[in-house]
Amino acid sequence: MSDWEAKITTFLCNWCSYGAADLAGVSRFQYPPNFRIIRVPCSARVSPKFVLAAFRHGADGVWVSG
C-alpha cells in the first residue's frame, strides 16, 4: 500500500477558499498534492448529491470549504 496516494475531491468556494488556495500557491506554501479541486461559485452550491457522486467515483475523501 506504500505507493497509494489518497484522492480527495475538494469543493472550494470561488471567493474564499479558492482564493486562499491561490494565495497559498502564489506564496509558494507547500501542501499535500492529494486534492482534486473543483471551484464552485459558493460552497452552498455543493449539494449532497455532489458529495455522494465524488464517493461513488472512488474519492477517498471529500473536503468542502467555504
Add this chain to the structure above:
Amino acid sequence: MLRYTEKIQETAKRLLQEKRVDAFIGYGKGSVPMMNQPLMVSDPDRVDRLYWDNFCGLNLCNYLTKRTDKVGIVANGCNSRNIVTHIIENQIKRDQLYIVGIPCEGMIDHRAVMRAVKQKEILDIQQNGKTFVVKGADFEETFEKEKFLQSNCAVCIHRNPVIYDELLGDLVEEQTGVSPYQDVEKVEAMDPEKKQGFFTRLISRCIRCYACRNACPLCYCPTCFVDESRPQWVGKSSDPTDTLTFHFLRAYHCAGRCTDCGACERVCPMGISMRQFTKKLNKDCQELFSWEAGLTLDQRPPLDVYRPDDYNDFIK
C-alpha cells in the same frame, strides 16, 4: 378507533352539503384485511364509503400536493404534521383546507400481525378497542393491540393532531417515557465496517419500485433525482451501490422534514426498514436544532434557514 368512522361520515356529509369543501379525503375500507384505500368523496350521498380503523397508516398528504380546490381531510397526529409541512412548503394553502382532527391511538403493523399468525392467511380482523381478533380458515386468535403497533407509532409522542378545524373525540394522552431512537443508537455504536454491513444487508432486498418515495408525503418533486439523466446521479439497476445511493439521498431530502409517519415502511413490498435512514436525521435535528418537523406553522425547518447560533462544530 372504529368509533370514528361514523363521526367522519357525518362530518364529511355536513361539510359537503354546506359546500364548505369541494371534496373530502379520507380512507375507505379495503378489499383485503388490513388494507385501506385512500378515498376522495365529493358527493354527500356517498360518504358512507368513508371508514376509519387501526390500519389507516398511509399518509393522506400525498393527495393534497398542488390541489386548487377546497378539501376536507382527516388528520391524525402525523397526517396533521405533514399538512403543516405542506403548508410551510407552499404545496397547499391553509385556507383551502378543512382539517378534521382525529386523536390517534397508533396504527397496527400488518406485518407484525402476519408474523404472529405465522404468515397464515388472514380472512377477517375484528377490532375491539385494546384488542383485536384475527380469523383465518382454521384459526382464531386474539391479540393485544399495544404489542402490534407500527414501530413508528410505538414511539410516537405526537398522537394528537397539531392543527385542526374540528376535532372528533377527545384528545388522547401522549405517550411519555418512550425512547424513540433506540435503534439508531444501536447502529451509532457500531464501527464503520459493521455499519456498512448493516445497511448493505438492510437494503439488499430492495427492488427499486420507489414505493417508499411515492408514499412519502415529502416527495413531491416534479423530477426526482433518480430520474435525472443529465447528469445521472444514480444508476437505475438493482446494483447495491446505486440502491444505497438512492436510499441515502432520499432520506437526506427528508432531513428536518420527516415526521416519521411510517408510510415508507408500511408500503414497502419487500419489508425494508428504511426509517433507519430518516430516523438518524430526525435524531440529529432533535439534538442539533431541537427541531421536530411539522409542529408549528411559524417556523421554517432548520436546513431552510440560517441562524448565527447554528451548530457548526463540524466545520474547521
Add this chain to the structure above:
Amino acid sequence: MKGLLEHVGVEPGRLHFSWISSAEATKFVDVANTVAKEVKALGPARYFIKKRAEVA
C-alpha cells in the same frame, strides 16, 4: 450530511468542511495538511464506490 454518511458507515475522517477566507493562505495549508493526513490514515475507500453493476 456528515452525520448520515457516518451513520451508514463512511468513516468520519473522509468528509471535511471548513471555512477559510481568501486571505488565509496559511490556514488553507494547515487544513489541507490535516485533511490529507486524516484521509491517508484511513486508507483507500472501499465503500460507496460505484463498481461495475452487480447484475445478472
Add this chain to the structure above:
Amino acid sequence: MTERVYTKEEWIRGLEGLREDYTLFVPVKDGDFHAFMPMNGEKVPDFDFQNTRLSPKSVIYPRSERLFEYILGNADPEANILKESSKDFSPRAIVGIRPCDAQAFQIVRRNFDNPEYRDPWWVRHFESTTLVGLGCNEPCSTCFCTAVGGGPFHEDGLDALVFDLGERYLIKGLTDKGEAFLAKMNGGKPADEAVLKAAEDLTASASQKITSSPPTDPLKGKKINDLFNAPFWEEVAFGCLNCGTCTYLCPTCWCFDVQDEVLGKEGDRIRNWDSCMFPLFTLHGSGHNPRDKKVQRVRQRFMHKLKYYVDKYDNGVQCSGCGRCVRYCPVNIDIRDVCERMNNY
C-alpha cells in the same frame, strides 16, 4: 407420462441429487416471506408456503440484466462496438412454482417470442428452464386463477406438477423437459390408483375454494375507445401512488428499460425492469408526455392487462390471477374490482 410418489424426505434428497444437473431454484423462507433462491446446500427449501412475494419471473427475466458490453475510446479497432455479454444458459429448474406463475410465463412468452422477433435472452433462459409446479391445496382469498383460465392444479405451462398429499408428494411429468427431470431424479416409486384418486379429489376441492373470480370473457366484446373513455378511471386512480409495486411483483408484467452504464473506458448496456406507473416511462425527448397524468398511467396498466392484450393476442387476459397486486398494493387498488367495472361498463 411418469407418475411417481415420494415421501417428503425422499423428495428433498432427490432434489439434492439433481444439483449436479440443474441449478435448482426453490422456495426459501427469507425474512417474513418466501423467495425463490438457488438451492446451494445452505438454504433449506421450504415447500410449506402460499406464494412467494416476488414472482419467479426474475429467474428467467432478472430485475437487471447485462445485455452488451463494450470499450470506449479510439485506440482499439473494436472500440465502441457492442458485444453480447456471455451468459450461463445451462439447465435450470424452478421447483415449487405455482401453476399461476407458470402460466404467466406462457402469457409473457407471446411478447418475447413472437413470429417477427425473438428476445434472445428471455427465450434462451426460458428454454433452458424446467418448471416443476406445486399445486395449491389452499388457495388464498385473493387468488382468482380460475377466472383467467388457470386453476390451483392447472397443468398448462408446467413441465411437471407436484401434488402435496400430506405425507407424500405425487409428481407427474407433463412434458419432455419434465420427464427428463424426473428420469434424473432418484428415489420414489410408481403411483398407485389410490394416490391418483387422492390427487384428483385434491384438485377438485382446491378449485372449489377459489371464491373471487370476476369473469373476463365480457372484456373481449367491448370497444377499446369506450373503455378508454369510461368515467371510472379517475376514481380508480385517485389513491394510486404511482409506485412500481404492482408491476414489479406481477409475474406477467414485462416492460423494461435499457440503460448504458460506463465506468472509465468500459461500459455495459443493461436492461432493467421498468413500470408503466412511472411518468418517465413515456416521456418524449421533446418534453411531451402522452401519459403525463396518474390516471392515464393507471388506465394504461389495467387496459393493457385486460383489454389491449386480449385484443392483440386473442388468448385471454394478461393476468394469471396470482393476486399479488391485490395483496400488496399499498393503497389497495384491486384488479378484480377494476375488472368488474370494465365488465359492467
Add this chain to the structure above:
Amino acid sequence: MENPYLPYPVRIDKITVETEDRNLKTFHFVFLNPEDEAKFAYTPGQFAELSIAGKGEIPIGIASSPTEKGFVAFTVNKVGLVSSYLHNMKEGDVMGIRGPLGNWYPWHEMEGKNVVIVGGGFAFTTLRSSIIYMIHPENRPRFKDITVVYGARTPGMLLYKDELAAWEQRDDIHMHITVDGTNDPDWKYNIGFVPTITEQKITSADNAIAIVCGPPIMIRFTQPVLEKLGFPPERIILSLEMRMKCGIGMCGRCNIGDKYVCKDGPVFSLAQLKEMPPEY
C-alpha cells in the same frame, strides 16, 4: 439465435449542418461490415435505432432512400442525452445502428395514384426518403402526380435546401415550399402556415393519397383541411413519434391502445388512428 438488440457497427462518413440554429444535422453512416448493408434493407417510412456505446439509443426516421446506395442517412435534432452526444461526434467515429424498424408508407396502395406529401419542420426526414424514392427513374412511372407542401419556421430552418431547390426545377414533381415568416426580401417561395398553403395549393383529392408528417399542431390543423378537400381517413397517412427503447414491440412503452408505434407503426392511416385511444 439472431439478436434483434445488437446494432450493426457503422462509421460516420459525413456530417451536414442543416439549419441555421445548428440544432439539426444530417449524418451519413457507412457500415463497417459490408454484408450488414444488405441486411439493413429498408423501405421509406421506416426508422432505426441509433446506438451510441455508453449513451444509449434513439429512434430516428431514415432520411436516405433505398435507391441511394453505399450509406444510410439520418437527420437528428439535438434534444436529449444521446442526440446531444451525437451532435458532438466527428466524421470517422464509430457507433451502431439497429434496424430497419417499424412499417412504411403504403407504397403498394399508392401505386397508380396521385401522391400529396405534407411536411413541416424537421419531421421531413422520411418524406425526403420518400421523395427520392419516388422520383428515382425506376419508380417514377409507378406514381401519378406528386405534390409536396413543405414548411418551416424560417428559410434557414428548412432541411435539405439544395435538394429542395433541385426538385423545384423538375417538372415531374410540384413543390410548394413555405415558411411561417421571413425578413428575406429575396424569398421566392410561399409565406404562410402549412395548413393554409395546403388548402390553397391542393385542389383535388381524386385518386390521391396524402402523407402528413410534422409537429402535432401542424397535423391537427392540416387534418381538417385534407378532410375538407375530400380525402377519406383511410387515405390520410400519418407517421407518429413515441418514446421507445427496444423498437421491436417488447419493452412495452410506445403502445397506443393495442398497437405498438414501433412495430405496428410508426405509419398509421387516420382511419386507424380514429379507432385508437388518443394517447399520443
